[in-house]
Amino acid sequence: MTTLTQNDTEIRPAEFTTRAVRAAIASDLEHGAVVPPLHLSATFAFESFAKPRTFDYTRSGNPTRAHLAAIIADLEGGAGAVVTSSGMSAVALVLQALVKPGEMIVAAHDCYGGTQRLLRSLAARGQFEVVFTDLTCDDYFWQTAARSPRLIWVETPSNPLLRITDVARICAFARSAGSLVVVDNTFLSPALQRPIELGADVVVHSTTKYLNGHSDVVGGAVIAATPELAQELGWWGNCLGVTGAPFDSYLTLRGIRTLSARIRIHEDNARVIAAFLDSNDAVRHVYYPGLSSHPGHALAKRQQLGFGAMISFEVEDGVAGVKRVVERLRHFTLAESLGGVESLVAHPATMTHASMDAASRERAGISDSLIRLSVGIEAVEDLCADLGSALEA
Ligand code: PLP
Numbered sequence: 119m120t121t122l123t124q125n126d127t128e129i130r131p132a133e134f135t136t137r138a139v140r141a142a143i144a145s146d147l148e149h150g151a152v153v154p155p156l157h158l159s160a161t162f163a164f165e166s167f168a169k170p171r172t173f174d175y176t177r178s179g180n181p182t183r184a185h186l187a188a189i190i191a192d193l194e195g196g197a198g199a200v201v202t203s204s205g206m207s208a209v210a211l212v213l214q215a216l217v218k219p220g221e222m223i224v225a226a227h228d229c230y231g232g233t234q235r236l237l238r239s240l241a242a243r244g245q246f247e248v249v250f251t252d253l254t255c256d257d258y259f260w261q262t263a264a265r266s267p268r269l270i271w272v273e274t275p276s277n278p279l280l281r282i283t284d285v286a287r288i289c290a291f292a293r294s295a296g297s298l299v300v301v302d303n304t305f306l307s308p309a310l311q312r313p314i315e316l317g318a319d320v321v322v323h324s325t326t327k328y329l330n331g332h333s334d335v336v337g338g339a340v341i342a343a344t345p346e347l348a349q350e351l352g353w354w355g356n357c358l359g360v361t362g363a364p365f366d367s368y369l370t371l372r373g374i375r376t377l378s379a380r381i382r383i384h385e386d387n388a389r390v391i392a393a394f395l396d397s398n399d400a401v402r403h404v405y406y407p408g409l410s411s412h413p414g415h416a417l418a419k420r421q422q423l424g425f426g427a428m429i430s431f432e433v434e435d436g437v438a439g440v441k442r443v444v445e446r447l448r449h450f451t452l453a454e455s456l457g458g459v460e461s462l463v464a465h466p467a468t469m470t471h472a473s474m475d476a477a478s479r480e481r482a483g484i485s486d487s488l489i490r491l492s493v494g495i496e497a498v499e500d501l502c503a504d505l506g507s508a509l510e511a
Pocket of ligand 1: 204205206207230232233273277302304305323324325326336337338455
Protein backbone atom coordinates (compact mmCIF):
# COMPACT_ATOMS: atom_id res chain seq x y z
CA MET A 119 0.00 0.00 0.00
CA THR A 120 1.15 3.54 -0.79
CA THR A 121 0.65 6.53 1.52
CA LEU A 122 -0.84 9.87 0.64
CA THR A 123 1.68 12.66 0.67
CA GLN A 124 -0.41 15.62 -0.48
CA ASN A 125 -0.52 17.53 2.81
CA ASP A 126 -0.02 17.37 6.53
CA THR A 127 -3.62 16.60 7.50
CA GLU A 128 -3.38 12.96 6.50
CA ILE A 129 -4.45 10.31 8.98
CA ARG A 130 -1.96 7.46 9.44
CA PRO A 131 -3.49 4.10 8.40
CA ALA A 132 -3.19 2.74 11.95
CA GLU A 133 -4.87 5.82 13.38
CA PHE A 134 -7.65 5.57 10.79
CA THR A 135 -8.35 1.95 11.78
CA THR A 136 -8.47 2.74 15.49
CA ARG A 137 -10.75 5.74 15.00
CA ALA A 138 -13.13 3.67 12.87
CA VAL A 139 -13.28 0.81 15.38
CA ARG A 140 -13.70 3.08 18.41
CA ALA A 141 -16.25 5.53 16.98
CA ALA A 142 -18.59 6.55 19.85
CA ILE A 143 -17.56 3.51 21.94
CA ALA A 144 -18.46 3.97 25.63
CA SER A 145 -20.03 7.36 24.93
CA ASP A 146 -23.28 6.49 26.73
CA LEU A 147 -23.28 8.45 29.98
CA GLU A 148 -26.55 7.06 31.32
CA HIS A 149 -25.72 3.33 31.49
CA GLY A 150 -22.14 3.10 30.29
CA ALA A 151 -23.19 0.99 27.29
CA VAL A 152 -20.01 0.15 25.38
CA VAL A 153 -21.85 0.15 22.05
CA PRO A 154 -23.84 3.37 21.68
CA PRO A 155 -27.57 2.70 21.99
CA LEU A 156 -29.96 2.93 19.05
CA HIS A 157 -32.33 5.91 19.45
CA LEU A 158 -35.41 5.22 17.36
CA SER A 159 -37.50 8.00 18.86
CA ALA A 160 -38.94 10.37 16.27
CA THR A 161 -39.16 13.18 18.80
CA PHE A 162 -37.47 14.31 22.02
CA ALA A 163 -39.01 15.91 25.13
CA PHE A 164 -38.11 19.54 25.80
CA GLU A 165 -36.28 20.09 29.06
CA SER A 166 -38.82 22.81 29.88
CA PHE A 167 -40.87 25.45 28.08
CA ALA A 168 -38.91 26.98 25.14
CA LYS A 169 -35.89 24.90 26.21
CA PRO A 170 -35.17 22.09 23.72
CA ARG A 171 -32.38 19.58 24.37
CA THR A 172 -29.60 18.86 21.87
CA PHE A 173 -32.11 16.93 19.73
CA ASP A 174 -35.77 17.84 19.25
CA TYR A 175 -36.97 15.95 16.16
CA THR A 176 -35.26 13.08 14.29
CA ARG A 177 -35.46 14.58 10.80
CA SER A 178 -33.41 17.52 12.09
CA GLY A 179 -31.10 15.55 14.37
CA ASN A 180 -30.82 12.16 16.06
CA PRO A 181 -28.15 10.85 18.48
CA THR A 182 -27.50 7.62 16.55
CA ARG A 183 -27.26 9.42 13.21
CA ALA A 184 -25.05 12.08 14.79
CA HIS A 185 -22.51 9.42 15.84
CA LEU A 186 -22.42 8.12 12.28
CA ALA A 187 -22.08 11.61 10.77
CA ALA A 188 -19.22 12.41 13.15
CA ILE A 189 -17.15 9.33 12.28
CA ILE A 190 -17.75 9.67 8.52
CA ALA A 191 -16.65 13.33 8.64
CA ASP A 192 -13.64 12.36 10.75
CA LEU A 193 -12.52 9.53 8.44
CA GLU A 194 -12.89 11.75 5.36
CA GLY A 195 -11.05 14.64 7.04
CA GLY A 196 -14.10 16.91 6.68
CA ALA A 197 -15.61 19.61 8.89
CA GLY A 198 -19.02 17.91 9.03
CA ALA A 199 -21.28 15.39 7.34
CA VAL A 200 -24.95 14.88 6.57
CA VAL A 201 -26.12 11.27 6.69
CA THR A 202 -28.82 10.72 4.08
CA SER A 203 -31.38 8.04 3.27
CA SER A 204 -29.53 6.81 0.14
CA GLY A 205 -26.57 7.62 -2.05
CA MET A 206 -28.94 9.24 -4.53
CA SER A 207 -30.44 11.47 -1.83
CA ALA A 208 -26.86 12.52 -1.00
CA VAL A 209 -26.36 13.46 -4.67
CA ALA A 210 -29.73 15.26 -4.77
CA LEU A 211 -28.90 17.16 -1.57
CA VAL A 212 -25.66 18.50 -3.03
CA LEU A 213 -27.42 19.61 -6.22
CA GLN A 214 -30.30 21.30 -4.37
CA ALA A 215 -28.11 22.94 -1.76
CA LEU A 216 -25.24 24.19 -3.87
CA VAL A 217 -26.48 24.87 -7.42
CA LYS A 218 -28.75 27.75 -8.44
CA PRO A 219 -30.77 28.09 -11.67
CA GLY A 220 -28.59 29.15 -14.59
CA GLU A 221 -25.41 27.71 -13.10
CA MET A 222 -23.42 24.97 -14.80
CA ILE A 223 -22.18 21.56 -13.68
CA VAL A 224 -19.38 19.65 -15.39
CA ALA A 225 -19.69 15.95 -14.64
CA ALA A 226 -17.76 12.81 -15.50
CA HIS A 227 -19.24 11.23 -18.63
CA ASP A 228 -19.00 7.82 -16.98
CA CYS A 229 -20.27 8.67 -13.51
CA TYR A 230 -22.88 6.37 -11.91
CA GLY A 231 -25.94 5.95 -14.17
CA GLY A 232 -28.36 7.14 -11.47
CA THR A 233 -26.31 10.32 -10.94
CA GLN A 234 -26.36 10.94 -14.70
CA ARG A 235 -30.11 10.38 -14.85
CA LEU A 236 -30.70 12.90 -12.05
CA LEU A 237 -28.33 15.47 -13.59
CA ARG A 238 -29.97 15.12 -17.02
CA SER A 239 -33.52 15.20 -15.62
CA LEU A 240 -32.97 18.30 -13.49
CA ALA A 241 -31.12 20.00 -16.37
CA ALA A 242 -34.07 19.17 -18.70
CA ARG A 243 -36.32 21.04 -16.24
CA GLY A 244 -34.07 24.06 -16.46
CA GLN A 245 -32.67 23.70 -12.94
CA PHE A 246 -29.09 24.07 -14.23
CA GLU A 247 -26.91 23.29 -17.24
CA VAL A 248 -24.96 20.06 -17.24
CA VAL A 249 -22.04 19.10 -19.47
CA PHE A 250 -20.61 15.58 -19.41
CA THR A 251 -16.93 15.23 -20.25
CA ASP A 252 -14.06 12.81 -19.84
CA LEU A 253 -12.55 14.04 -16.59
CA THR A 254 -9.36 12.15 -17.24
CA CYS A 255 -8.66 15.51 -18.80
CA ASP A 256 -9.32 15.69 -22.50
CA ASP A 257 -9.31 19.08 -24.23
CA TYR A 258 -13.08 19.35 -24.04
CA PHE A 259 -12.94 19.14 -20.24
CA TRP A 260 -10.49 22.04 -20.00
CA GLN A 261 -12.52 24.13 -22.45
CA THR A 262 -15.73 23.52 -20.49
CA ALA A 263 -14.09 23.99 -17.12
CA ALA A 264 -12.80 27.38 -18.31
CA ARG A 265 -16.46 28.56 -18.27
CA SER A 266 -16.26 28.53 -14.44
CA PRO A 267 -18.88 25.90 -13.64
CA ARG A 268 -20.45 26.01 -10.20
CA LEU A 269 -19.61 22.33 -9.63
CA ILE A 270 -17.19 19.80 -11.08
CA TRP A 271 -18.57 16.33 -10.34
CA VAL A 272 -15.84 13.71 -10.09
CA GLU A 273 -16.18 9.98 -9.62
CA THR A 274 -12.86 8.18 -9.30
CA PRO A 275 -12.33 5.33 -9.90
CA SER A 276 -15.25 5.57 -12.29
CA ASN A 277 -17.99 3.02 -12.64
CA PRO A 278 -17.59 0.52 -14.31
CA LEU A 279 -14.33 1.15 -16.23
CA LEU A 280 -12.27 2.25 -13.23
CA ARG A 281 -10.87 5.33 -14.97
CA ILE A 282 -8.76 7.41 -12.60
CA THR A 283 -9.20 11.18 -12.41
CA ASP A 284 -6.46 13.42 -11.03
CA VAL A 285 -8.35 15.01 -8.14
CA ALA A 286 -5.56 17.35 -6.99
CA ARG A 287 -5.12 18.70 -10.53
CA ILE A 288 -8.84 19.33 -10.99
CA CYS A 289 -9.09 20.96 -7.55
CA ALA A 290 -6.18 23.29 -8.26
CA PHE A 291 -7.88 24.34 -11.50
CA ALA A 292 -11.29 24.68 -9.80
CA ARG A 293 -9.86 27.03 -7.19
CA SER A 294 -8.69 29.40 -9.91
CA ALA A 295 -12.04 29.11 -11.76
CA GLY A 296 -14.11 29.63 -8.59
CA SER A 297 -15.74 26.20 -8.89
CA LEU A 298 -16.50 23.65 -6.19
CA VAL A 299 -15.28 20.08 -6.62
CA VAL A 300 -17.49 17.19 -5.50
CA VAL A 301 -15.98 13.71 -5.42
CA ASP A 302 -18.09 10.57 -5.24
CA ASN A 303 -15.81 8.36 -3.12
CA THR A 304 -18.12 5.33 -3.03
CA PHE A 305 -15.80 2.99 -4.93
CA LEU A 306 -12.86 3.28 -2.53
CA SER A 307 -14.17 4.60 0.80
CA PRO A 308 -11.99 6.85 2.99
CA ALA A 309 -9.89 3.80 3.85
CA LEU A 310 -8.34 4.02 0.37
CA GLN A 311 -8.89 7.61 -0.80
CA ARG A 312 -9.48 10.91 0.95
CA PRO A 313 -10.50 13.55 -1.60
CA ILE A 314 -10.63 16.43 0.90
CA GLU A 315 -6.89 15.94 1.53
CA LEU A 316 -6.50 16.29 -2.26
CA GLY A 317 -8.42 19.59 -2.28
CA ALA A 318 -12.06 18.57 -2.81
CA ASP A 319 -14.83 20.70 -1.28
CA VAL A 320 -17.46 18.00 -0.89
CA VAL A 321 -17.38 14.20 -0.79
CA VAL A 322 -20.40 12.05 -1.54
CA HIS A 323 -20.98 8.41 -0.59
CA SER A 324 -23.43 5.70 -1.20
CA THR A 325 -22.89 4.20 2.26
CA THR A 326 -24.87 1.24 0.92
CA LYS A 327 -21.50 0.06 -0.39
CA TYR A 328 -18.15 -0.28 1.48
CA LEU A 329 -18.94 1.96 4.45
CA ASN A 330 -21.75 -0.26 5.65
CA GLY A 331 -20.29 -3.23 3.84
CA HIS A 332 -22.94 -5.87 4.48
CA SER A 333 -25.57 -5.13 1.80
CA ASP A 334 -28.30 -4.64 4.41
CA VAL A 335 -28.67 -0.85 4.38
CA VAL A 336 -29.38 1.70 1.64
CA GLY A 337 -27.84 4.97 2.77
CA GLY A 338 -25.69 7.91 1.83
CA ALA A 339 -23.54 10.72 3.16
CA VAL A 340 -22.32 14.14 2.13
CA ILE A 341 -19.11 15.38 3.74
CA ALA A 342 -18.07 19.03 3.60
CA ALA A 343 -14.53 20.35 3.76
CA THR A 344 -15.46 23.57 5.59
CA PRO A 345 -17.81 24.41 8.48
CA GLU A 346 -19.69 26.86 6.21
CA LEU A 347 -20.43 24.20 3.59
CA ALA A 348 -21.30 21.71 6.33
CA GLN A 349 -23.78 24.18 7.80
CA GLU A 350 -25.37 24.89 4.41
CA LEU A 351 -25.69 21.19 3.55
CA GLY A 352 -27.05 20.37 7.02
CA TRP A 353 -29.68 23.09 6.72
CA TRP A 354 -30.82 21.77 3.34
CA GLY A 355 -30.71 18.15 4.55
CA ASN A 356 -33.28 18.98 7.20
CA CYS A 357 -35.27 21.29 4.92
CA LEU A 358 -35.60 18.65 2.20
CA GLY A 359 -36.07 15.80 4.68
CA VAL A 360 -33.42 13.54 3.10
CA THR A 361 -31.71 12.60 6.38
CA GLY A 362 -31.11 8.91 7.15
CA ALA A 363 -33.09 6.66 9.49
CA PRO A 364 -31.69 5.85 12.97
CA PHE A 365 -31.68 2.07 12.49
CA ASP A 366 -29.84 2.38 9.18
CA SER A 367 -27.36 4.70 10.90
CA TYR A 368 -26.86 2.16 13.69
CA LEU A 369 -26.06 -0.63 11.23
CA THR A 370 -23.76 1.57 9.16
CA LEU A 371 -21.87 2.67 12.27
CA ARG A 372 -21.41 -1.00 13.13
CA GLY A 373 -20.20 -1.69 9.58
CA ILE A 374 -17.64 1.11 9.72
CA ARG A 375 -15.90 -0.50 12.71
CA THR A 376 -14.66 -3.30 10.43
CA LEU A 377 -14.01 -1.12 7.36
CA SER A 378 -10.20 -1.31 7.49
CA ALA A 379 -10.15 -5.08 8.06
CA ARG A 380 -12.70 -5.72 5.31
CA ILE A 381 -11.01 -3.46 2.79
CA ARG A 382 -7.68 -5.24 3.32
CA ILE A 383 -9.19 -8.61 2.41
CA HIS A 384 -11.34 -7.17 -0.41
CA GLU A 385 -8.24 -5.69 -1.95
CA ASP A 386 -5.95 -8.68 -1.46
CA ASN A 387 -8.57 -10.84 -3.18
CA ALA A 388 -9.05 -8.34 -6.00
CA ARG A 389 -5.32 -8.24 -6.83
CA VAL A 390 -5.21 -12.02 -7.17
CA ILE A 391 -8.38 -12.14 -9.26
CA ALA A 392 -7.28 -9.30 -11.56
CA ALA A 393 -4.01 -11.14 -12.28
CA PHE A 394 -5.91 -14.39 -12.78
CA LEU A 395 -8.33 -12.80 -15.29
CA ASP A 396 -5.50 -10.98 -17.03
CA SER A 397 -3.81 -14.27 -17.80
CA ASN A 398 -6.99 -16.07 -18.92
CA ASP A 399 -7.34 -16.58 -22.70
CA ALA A 400 -11.14 -16.29 -22.58
CA VAL A 401 -10.86 -12.72 -21.25
CA ARG A 402 -10.43 -9.92 -23.79
CA HIS A 403 -9.55 -7.05 -21.50
CA VAL A 404 -9.29 -6.46 -17.74
CA TYR A 405 -9.93 -3.05 -16.17
CA TYR A 406 -8.27 -2.83 -12.74
CA PRO A 407 -6.13 0.14 -11.63
CA GLY A 408 -3.79 -2.21 -9.77
CA LEU A 409 -2.58 -3.72 -13.06
CA SER A 410 0.46 -1.90 -14.42
CA SER A 411 -1.19 -2.01 -17.89
CA HIS A 412 -4.09 0.17 -16.65
CA PRO A 413 -3.72 3.74 -18.00
CA GLY A 414 -4.46 5.21 -14.57
CA HIS A 415 -2.11 2.90 -12.66
CA ALA A 416 0.60 5.45 -11.81
CA LEU A 417 -1.95 8.09 -10.82
CA ALA A 418 -3.92 5.61 -8.70
CA LYS A 419 -0.72 4.63 -6.94
CA ARG A 420 -0.01 8.26 -6.12
CA GLN A 421 -3.53 9.40 -5.26
CA GLN A 422 -5.00 6.36 -3.56
CA LEU A 423 -4.01 4.24 -0.57
CA GLY A 424 -4.87 1.08 -2.48
CA PHE A 425 -6.51 -0.06 -5.71
CA GLY A 426 -9.88 -1.18 -4.38
CA ALA A 427 -11.84 -4.31 -5.14
CA MET A 428 -13.86 -3.48 -8.25
CA ILE A 429 -12.79 -5.21 -11.45
CA SER A 430 -14.36 -5.10 -14.89
CA PHE A 431 -13.49 -7.33 -17.82
CA GLU A 432 -14.66 -8.09 -21.33
CA VAL A 433 -15.42 -11.51 -22.73
CA GLU A 434 -15.86 -12.76 -26.30
CA ASP A 435 -19.26 -13.08 -27.97
CA GLY A 436 -21.10 -10.01 -26.59
CA VAL A 437 -24.21 -10.47 -24.46
CA ALA A 438 -24.33 -14.21 -25.21
CA GLY A 439 -20.79 -14.61 -23.84
CA VAL A 440 -21.66 -12.55 -20.75
CA LYS A 441 -24.79 -14.64 -20.15
CA ARG A 442 -22.81 -17.90 -20.36
CA VAL A 443 -20.26 -16.70 -17.79
CA VAL A 444 -22.62 -15.13 -15.23
CA GLU A 445 -25.00 -18.09 -15.30
CA ARG A 446 -22.18 -20.48 -14.44
CA LEU A 447 -20.77 -18.50 -11.52
CA ARG A 448 -21.62 -19.92 -8.08
CA HIS A 449 -19.75 -17.62 -5.71
CA PHE A 450 -20.58 -14.34 -7.47
CA THR A 451 -24.25 -13.40 -7.17
CA LEU A 452 -25.81 -11.67 -10.17
CA ALA A 453 -27.03 -8.47 -8.51
CA GLU A 454 -26.83 -4.68 -8.56
CA SER A 455 -24.66 -2.90 -5.97
CA LEU A 456 -21.14 -3.46 -4.67
CA GLY A 457 -18.95 -3.18 -1.61
CA GLY A 458 -20.55 -5.90 0.51
CA VAL A 459 -18.61 -8.80 2.02
CA GLU A 460 -20.18 -11.15 -0.55
CA SER A 461 -18.94 -11.18 -4.16
CA LEU A 462 -21.31 -9.85 -6.79
CA VAL A 463 -21.30 -9.84 -10.58
CA ALA A 464 -23.14 -7.33 -12.79
CA HIS A 465 -23.64 -6.65 -16.47
CA PRO A 466 -23.45 -2.83 -16.61
CA ALA A 467 -25.20 -2.46 -20.00
CA THR A 468 -28.41 -4.13 -18.77
CA MET A 469 -28.14 -3.42 -15.04
CA THR A 470 -26.21 -0.60 -13.33
CA HIS A 471 -25.95 1.55 -16.49
CA ALA A 472 -29.24 0.65 -18.17
CA SER A 473 -30.56 4.14 -17.34
CA MET A 474 -27.95 5.59 -19.76
CA ASP A 475 -28.93 5.52 -23.43
CA ALA A 476 -26.90 3.29 -25.76
CA ALA A 477 -25.07 6.23 -27.35
CA SER A 478 -23.93 7.59 -23.96
CA ARG A 479 -22.81 4.11 -22.94
CA GLU A 480 -20.82 3.76 -26.14
CA ARG A 481 -19.21 7.18 -25.61
CA ALA A 482 -18.26 6.12 -22.09
CA GLY A 483 -16.74 2.88 -23.45
CA ILE A 484 -19.24 0.58 -21.72
CA SER A 485 -19.65 -2.28 -24.17
CA ASP A 486 -22.23 -5.09 -24.10
CA SER A 487 -19.36 -7.55 -23.45
CA LEU A 488 -18.39 -5.93 -20.17
CA ILE A 489 -18.77 -7.75 -16.84
CA ARG A 490 -18.24 -6.00 -13.50
CA LEU A 491 -17.16 -7.79 -10.32
CA SER A 492 -17.45 -6.56 -6.77
CA VAL A 493 -14.88 -8.81 -5.14
CA GLY A 494 -15.93 -9.93 -1.68
CA ILE A 495 -13.98 -11.36 1.23
CA GLU A 496 -14.59 -15.08 0.57
CA ALA A 497 -11.56 -17.39 0.18
CA VAL A 498 -9.81 -16.17 -2.95
CA GLU A 499 -9.05 -19.77 -4.06
CA ASP A 500 -12.80 -20.41 -4.28
CA LEU A 501 -13.41 -17.19 -6.20
CA CYS A 502 -10.65 -17.93 -8.74
CA ALA A 503 -11.78 -21.52 -9.20
CA ASP A 504 -15.33 -20.32 -9.77
CA LEU A 505 -14.27 -17.76 -12.39
CA GLY A 506 -11.95 -20.28 -14.01
CA SER A 507 -14.66 -22.86 -14.54
CA ALA A 508 -17.24 -20.27 -15.69
CA LEU A 509 -14.80 -18.93 -18.30
CA GLU A 510 -13.67 -22.38 -19.39
CA ALA A 511 -17.21 -23.54 -20.01
N1 PLP B 1 -22.70 6.70 -6.42
C1 PLP B 1 -22.17 5.56 -6.86
C2 PLP B 1 -20.75 5.55 -7.35
C3 PLP B 1 -22.92 4.39 -6.90
O1 PLP B 1 -22.38 3.25 -7.37
C4 PLP B 1 -24.28 4.43 -6.44
C5 PLP B 1 -25.12 3.23 -6.46
O2 PLP B 1 -24.75 2.20 -6.99
C6 PLP B 1 -24.80 5.65 -5.98
C7 PLP B 1 -23.99 6.77 -5.98
C8 PLP B 1 -26.21 5.74 -5.52
O3 PLP B 1 -26.33 5.14 -4.26
P1 PLP B 1 -27.66 4.47 -3.67
O4 PLP B 1 -27.95 3.26 -4.50
O5 PLP B 1 -27.29 4.17 -2.25
O6 PLP B 1 -28.76 5.47 -3.77
